[in-house]
Amino acid sequence: MNGFTILLIEDDQPIGSMLQEILEGEGYHVLWLTDGQRVLEEIKYCDLLIIDIMLPGENGYEISEKLKENGYSLPILFLTARSDIESKLKGLSLGEDYLVKPFDPRELLARIHLILKNKYGLFTQIRNIFVDGVHYKVFKRNIHSEIKLTATERKLFFYLYENQNRTLTREQIYDYLWPLEYSKNSVLNVHIKSIREKISDEDNNIIQTVHGEGYRFNTHNHV
Structure with missing residues (x-):
């Protein structure tokens, strides 16, 4: 498709800017936040959340748990530098996928495509x-x-x-x-x-x- 809206929560400016450029280049509409303060305001019309774990204020796990507590069921992709197995297992228990930085943009796009296809079908x-x-x-x-x-x-x-x-x-x-x-x-x-x-x-x-x-x-x- 596109027509999908992705909420990106990434506090690293160079990485966030690069991700926004990559995703918009594929036709996705991207909303980019650097922390989770406005997540409940921005999430309403989003189809996928891409989120770092280590963020200022609430971390990525806490933000994901808050969304689920508020009834949101959109798919979540954790994109983080944390590569230990405990972090991966916790991320996969809260979301659909977990990708470790640094990453190949082609792999990220392939994972996003698969998540959206499984969740929403093909358009x-x-x-x-x-x-x-x-x-x-x-x-x-x-x-x-x-x-x-x-x-x-x-x-x-x-x-x-x-x-x-x-x-x-x-x-x-x-x-x-x-x-x-x-x-x-x-x-x-x-x-x-x-x-x-x-x-x-x-x-x-x-x-x-x-x-x-x-x-x-x-x-x-x-x-």
């Missing part, structure tokens, strides 16, 4: 929207901004999506959505228009009208 980004083809959900910007589709709109959207880059005729769509109805009217146009408005497809670039035929769900720009 496909198509221009300004994110599509969850497993749970049949569509999001705008990130996974906290689901686009509300009616039952018919959802069925239509994912019929087009599952046949992406292929033109579906109006007859095919009618037969799929309303197989027992024989009359063809303008109701399909109404649903297409509503979906386009909800996904901000003003230029009809995602759901393209193929004149004289039907509609095509595009994963690339058309002219």
